[in-house]
Amino acid sequence: MKIIRLSLFAVALLTLGLTACSPDDPSNITLAQPEGREALGNYVALGNSLTAGFMDGGLIMNGQMSSYPAQIAGAIGAHDFVQPLIASPGVGSSTPSSPANAAGVLHWDGSAISLLGETPLASVPGLLLAALNPTPYQNLGVPGATTYDVSNALTHADSQSPGNTFFDLILRNPDFGNKTMLEQAIAQGPTLVTLWIGNNDVLGGATGGDPVLGTNVTPPATFSAMFEGIVNALNDGVFDRFGYEPALVVGNIPSITSAPYFVPKALFDSVVGFEYPTDETDVAYVRFPALGIADGSSLASTYTLTTAEVAMVEDVVVGYNTALDTLADTYGFTVVDMNAELAGLDANSRSHFQLLLGGGMTVEQAAAATAFSLDGIHPNSRGYSVAANAFIEGINNELELSGEDIVPDVDEASWDPTYGTSNKGAAVHEPLQGIF
């Protein structure tokens, strides 16, 4: 009997050995959605020149380093936030001395606004310091981009501002994979997105002096539909690929009258010393570049905005912002009231550097007083700090951050309109024109 029992035991042991156990299949467990400070972990900025850090009529790393996304990135600790930094003299939208060159940014040369320099067109790509960055930039703001461009433009050729090579510099298509600004953002799996777009949909007409709704000004209904498309594509795209939706903070559209680029006619007349003649009647604003050509001859309509034109543009801005508020209610994103922020700046902040100099300030005093750069429509470093803090408030609200989690405000950045040089620079040919 013992032999039988032992044999059975041996068989049992052998059977155990031959039928080796295997582990259960593990569960596919679900990660908690990014929320709170965790949602600060992967920040991507979308927009136009205001997002890109466009300053003094162009992109240059001096300005880009104080773009509002860069300042936000610093505040939230996003040390790997990569921008398409551009080396001196930058790439500007002014007219160069030669068609073979690209203009650099503007600077104050001690007596006038002039180009910091120019670059042969063939050498412009070499100015892009992070050209070999293997992934899309975290700051995807493209100067000149419209709402349509965010989800449609691949290169300068198919943007709404044909010839705008900033699309090529920043999106790096076609060699980089032919992805739009929005697609490049989605591919990064952002947990936090700031989006400030629509300014060029209305400014494109205003800065040309002849805004026409539906022609060079995007109607609010069209803007609303395109913006909703961006929000849907962003949320769906990130969710489909990564399984979460990003937190979204949106800047609304400032009034064109907040920028010193649009000089009230009365102020313009006081600067030139007499009631300046214009082709149009009932002129409300004169574009700042007109000061450079004010030789007494009547200003063409491209330099002036009539009261009716301003009213139309302002109605469009109100329409855009109403649409953003409605979409925010629907999709749950936060709107930052940049319209109110810029309108709330004091008079000196909303004045042009050159006018402040004319008012008796020193270069240093004027640089510290104004929030706008030499081109008159884009903020300077200080102005971008104002924008950054407005967005930071929106981020804190969107992510419901409190206590130690709150993202702190940034200190106001300083701006040097001389770019540290007394170089007279090249003359500005038809200054302050072009892309915004």
Add this chain to the structure above:
Amino acid sequence: MINLSTRVPIVACSLLLLAASAMAGGFSIYEAGAKATGMGCAVTASVDDGSAMFYNIAGMSFMPGTMADLNVMPVAPIMKYGAAGYNAPDFQGETVSQSFIIPGLGVTHNTGKVAFGVGLSAPFGLGVEWDNPNQFPGRFTSYDVDLATVYITPAVSYLVTPELSLAVGLDIAYQHIELNRRVGQHYGADNQLVDVLDVQLEGKSDLNFTPALGLMYKPTPKLSLGVMYHHEKTMKYEDGDGTITSLAPDGPLADAVAPLVGEYALSTELGLPHMLSIGVGYQFHPRLYVELDAVHFGWSNFDELALDFDPDPSGALSSVIPEEYEDKWQFRLGMDYSVNDKWSLLAGYARDESPQPKASMGALLPDASRNDFSLGAQYATGSWRFTASYMVVIGEARDNLEDGRVAVFEEEASDPEAVWERQQQAGEYTNVANIWAFGIGRQF
């Protein structure tokens, strides 16, 4: 502790195909003999064969004459991985089916008052090779690792009284490690993750010498007590090899990684824990012996893994990987039932708490607390003993998340690359190991 700077090839180790897998907490392997394995390795107070050179060298004083034991223990570990994701991803992975041989060898001679012997064991090892290395998300930490550790322990035991013996020994350790991993790079406007480098690290440690101490006390014919201590070690690798090859497709990526491709010298250190085992056994019946052991592992000695590449002018290759293991106790229960003069039946159970913090869990070693169950039988005839045992080590399902987020060490939290690497291996792991143990022993 003494370390020799001379790298010594241990021929015996390679002959035994010594690669193993973690069978106990961390990467310890507590199986050193077939009989012990059948008893859940609860033999500190009673070991009576060649495995005494590992379980309790003081046991030599209670063993007759000259004895020799050879044990081979094939091990087949299986690990499975289910990825964690925000949107219930469906990636499932598992390790390649493979078996390793754990050796156990002991020769002892008892002169009466003094006994001496030498043994070979493999108390630490790891063998984790993930299937489908081109897709396995944790490949950027490891897709194939082999770690083998050999202890050769000469010892002498002294019978202080007929009931008490004290012993001292020397654990001479040698280790071999091979680690294969990938380096990934997101690339292009679509941010695709591309494997750009394959990194193979291989090293042979210096010899390491540390003391071992044993005590066995049999105050009554039925009661037996035992204590065994193996000191902690720091295994030093001073002349390892690092080989980096490019996997990048031709173009900018290949150009970017080209400067990294090549051969490197590699040095590192690997901390091994002390092992302190305390056992108490009792002969409840002339045929039934039961023993309970508590084993303390000083795993806090394995707090980091520093990899130093040479050359590494930019510092991009060298790294310090925090591990921060914690000291843990194991509890082991074993039974030996003598059916007759020839046959004995063995059974055991062990509870083994994992020393590995969640932030260290991943592709390299997804450790978990375990329950071990064992059965065995021994047949003795004349001067010969034959033993066969089976143990199943069942790891608890464990994930490396905390509050729904991948666990990371505090010092890694501000390092995006380190956090990303942890995220790539976030998920739930399950594991089981099957151990068969065969022993043959003879008294001369």
